[in-house]
């Protein structure tokens with residue numbers, strides 16, 4: 606799929622026996638940065654509204670920051686961000702492009718003091734971490750009244766037949782595929798996990814439309830974990846097949862892709878004094 610769906614297999618966990626997320630993305634860091642979609646303005650507005658944290662001036666820890674797509678979105682809106690990732694190559698791309706504090710660290714064990722952050726974010730990343738440990742760590746480093754937020758960009762296959770058919774082809778070709786064509790597929794259960802941790806949870810979907818060149822869409826495809834895990838020949842065949850299939854739908858080489866972002870936030874309520 607073009608976007609998002611390193612989300613979750615049925616049952617809510619990233620499948621076992623596969624490389625950890627920080628390993629698999631190391632192979633595709635450049636493709637990831639070049640072609641993954643950004644997040645729409647409406648996502649950042651919803652983030653402020655649901656979390657109750659104004660981004661301008663906020664101390665944000667962006668966990669699983671990767672090459673910096675989410676980090677730059679937060680910085681552009683005035684947040685003071687520390688990017689955290691376990692993947693050195695992903696973080697290397699971030700540092701080469703972005704003036705920002707960055708830490709090579711495990712999001713399940715954050716190297717920050719208690720109460721250091723207004724907001725802890727996981728953009729397209731929380732499902733790679735330990736669900737309970739990561740949220741407990743986020744709660745520890747938040748100030749009272751701060752918030753945790755997770756979001757995932759995904760294609761909206763229900764809005765275009767070609768996109769639904771594309772997802773089915775990927776599901777048939779890639780063992781590790783996760784996405785809308787998988788029966789029982791759902792967004793990662795971050796909202797439920799935050800509720801269990803005592804946070805006040807809110808969630809929403811933000812729809813948007815992506816205009817993207819076919820070449821970039823195929824580079825994006827290569828950056829997905831389930832394609833990165835294929836052997837090189839199978840990956841090349843898959844990309845060549847999709848170039849032909851999608852080229853028939855969009856002969857001018859520019860795709861219009863219906864997208865949506867799932868956002869869940871959890872507020873750590875300030876104690877009443």
Ligand SMILES: C[S@@+](CC[C@H](N)C(=O)[O-])C[C@H]1O[C@@H](n2cnc3c(N)ncnc32)[C@H](O)[C@@H]1O
Nearest residue numbers: 626627669670671674675690691692712728733
């Ligand atoms: C799909 S990328 C998301 C990148 C970025 N936030 C974005 O919006 O595009 C997921 C990132 O999570 C990182 N990651 C996986 N496990 C991690 C862990 N335990 N601690 C910190 N980062 C981790 C991976 O290295 C990868 O860069």
